[in-house]
Amino acid sequence: MSAATIDLATARAAGVPAEIAVFSYYRNAEQHGANLLFRLLKHLDDPDAQIALSQHLADETRHAWLWTERIVRAGAKPLVVCDGYQVRMGRQAGMPRDVLDLLALTVVVEQRALRRYQHHLRRPNLDPDTEDVLKNVTKDEAWHIDWIRKLGRATAEERGEAKRFDDAIARYRAVDREVVEHLEAAEQELSGGATVD
Ligand SMILES: [Fe+2]
Numbered sequence: 001m002s003a004a005t006i007d008l009a010t011a012r013a014a015g016v017p018a019e020i021a022v023f024s025y026y027r028n029a030e031q032h033g034a035n036l037l038f039r040l041l042k043h044l045d046d047p048d049a050q051i052a053l054s055q056h057l058a059d060e061t062r063h064a065w066l067w068t069e070r071i072v073r074a075g076a077k078p079l080v081v082c083d084g085y086q087v088r089m090g091r092q093a094g095m096p097r098d099v100l101d102l103l104a105l106t107v108v109v110e111q112r113a114l115r116r117y118q119h120h121l122r123r124p125n126l127d128p129d130t131e132d133v134l135k136n137v138t139k140d141e142a143w144h145i146d147w148i149r150k151l152g153r154a155t156a157e158e159r160g161e162a163k164r165f166d167d168a169i170a171r172y173r174a175v176d177r178e179v180v181e182h183l184e185a186a187e188q189e190l191s192g193g194a195t196v197d
């Protein structure tokens with residue numbers, strides 16, 4: 001691990017402010033979300049799906065940039081996160097096998113992002129700058145979830161694999177809950193036991 005890479009467990013020892021670690025994890029999750037979409041681009045031939053995917057991909061990279069700018073405005077630099085949400089998801093759930101798995105994973109990841117940002121928005125003493133960024137990224141997530149879920153269902157039905165798609169979502173959701181539990185516990189420790197969610 002280089003000096004620039006970090007996980008939540010070591011961030012505290014390194015004296016990293018909790019908010020910089022949290023923003024860096026958000027940034028990391030957005031970048032990995034963009035990577036999932038980039039992989040989907042290669043699997044979907046439908047021109048309308050290509051248009052929506054391009055818009056979606058542009059949104060996720062913009063979200064990562066908004067978090068990057070927020071970190072810089074805080075006078076810090078982004079941490080290179082080595083154990084973020086999606087790395088943990090991949091480790092526990094395994095690599096997606098095909099386009100249905102990729103779509104199911106994207107649905108779960110998007111739902112998690114939305115829920116997490118909505119929880120963060122409800123924190124007391126939220127600073128206006130972070131509130132602006134959270135509102136900005138949150139407003140895109142509803143259509144992301146909606147269209148990816150519809151595309152996943154349609155693709156699964158076309159292939160006669162509706163049940164496999166639903167099962168994949170359930171499987172990724174179970175892993176997501178475990179991963180988030182772990183990350184939130186580490187985050188609480190980092191912020192000195194304060195309630196973070
Ligand atoms: Fe996003």
Ligand SMILES: [Fe+2]
Nearest residue numbers: 110140141144
């Ligand atoms: Fe999204």
